[in-house]
Amino acid sequence: MRKMLFMVLALAVWFGADAPVARAAQDATLKVAVGVAPVDYFARKIGGSHVRTVVLVPAGADAHTYEPKPSQMRELSRCALYLSAGLEFETAWEPRLKAANPKLGFVRLSQGLALMPMPEGHDDHGHNDHHKGDHGKGDHGHKAKAGHGHDEEFDPHVWVSPANVRHMAAKIAEAFSRADPAQAKAYSANLAAFLKEIDALDAELRAVFAGVPADRRGFLVFHPAWGYLARDYGLTQTAIEFEGKEPSPRRLAAIVAQARATGVKVIFVQPQMSRRTAESIAQALGARVLVADPLAADWAGNLRAVAGVFRSALR
Known part of the structure; x- marks a missing residue:
């Protein structure tokens, strides 16, 4: 009995000694949430091993009408940043995401882009109620007041353009560096490498359609x-x-x-x-x-x- 008690105490000391190391390693990784897989691609390109990502919309799901699950909300409560492409569900859920995690940095990657209007008469999946308020060029809600006093809807699929992704990548690197200044040099180097990849892809696509x-x-x-x-x-x-x-x-x-x-x-x-x-x-x-x-x-x-x-x- 005495021998067994000694073994239990020894294991407790062993795991107790390792626990701070494990926690320190976990805490050293910047935890970032994203809505869709392409944004996850950008985050991992720039973050590398210093970032751990959580993707909300699974493969095959409709990204326009998605609703985060309770388990995902719990994950989000432990994230430092949310990288938003400006999809309807992201705009609609922003207040709830921030309420679940007041420290969450909400990064609007489309802000500053020249957004395109959706085709005339198009109401993306009938979810215009997700876009209340006035949003101008590059704002996250993808709506702006049109000349006749009604809301104009903007195309949220900004990531299908390499030129747009250059802008988004720079915003991601900036957000990562602010949230994790110890790794700012790594994020900057990863950004430079990714921008070269984007430029090469852009050149390829121009040649394809020339x-x-x-x-x-x-x-x-x-x-x-x-x-x-x-x-x-x-x-x-x-x-x-x-x-x-x-x-x-x-x-x-x-x-x-x-x-x-x-x-x-x-x-x-x-x-x-x-x-x-x-x-x-x-x-x-x-x-x-x-x-x-x-x-x-x-x-x-x-x-x-x-x-x-x-x-x-x-x-």
Whole structure:
């Protein structure tokens, strides 16, 4: 009995001695929450081994209407930063995230960007109630007062543009350095390396689209997630979805007529969304339905793959 008691005390001393080391190692890592996988990619590129990330929206989920689970809220209560791309659920949940963790630094990565309006009449999944208030150029809510006194909705898919990601990466590095000044040099070096990768990707994409004739630069999507990519590389995106809903028969006929006139042979859909309407339009056009995922975890590899598919479809 005495021997067993000695062993228990020895183990307690052993683990007690190790516990501060383990806690110190854990505390040395900056814990960061993000909404979607592409932003996680940027955070890990810049943070490296000094950052541990928590991603809220799982693969296959709708990032526009997502609601964090209680277990994720508990994780967020232990995070130092939240990197927001400006998606609807992030804007809607910001007050609750801050209430759960008053020390949480909420970093709006789209702030300062020239945001694009969503296509006319588009109400992203019918969740405009998530965007109350006035938000100007680059603000996190992706809405601004239009000239006629109503709210104008901005495209939140800012990460599909390498040029936008340069801006976002700089904001991430700045936020990491403020929150963890001991590793500021590492974040700065990682940022410089990542910016070189972004520039190389941008050059690749420009080369991919360089030979596309001016009259073949339009493409058809179900959900308008590729507007910034189209803007940067001289393409034209046309969306099937209207006001976050299936299009009316009249609008559907207009889309088919326009697609025929421009020779559209491919319709792009996201894996998170229904492809039923896209398939019916494709059948009417003799076109194919292909998947292009703006939320893929491998941001750079995905943009390369998507650009290649777009390029083939525009021939």
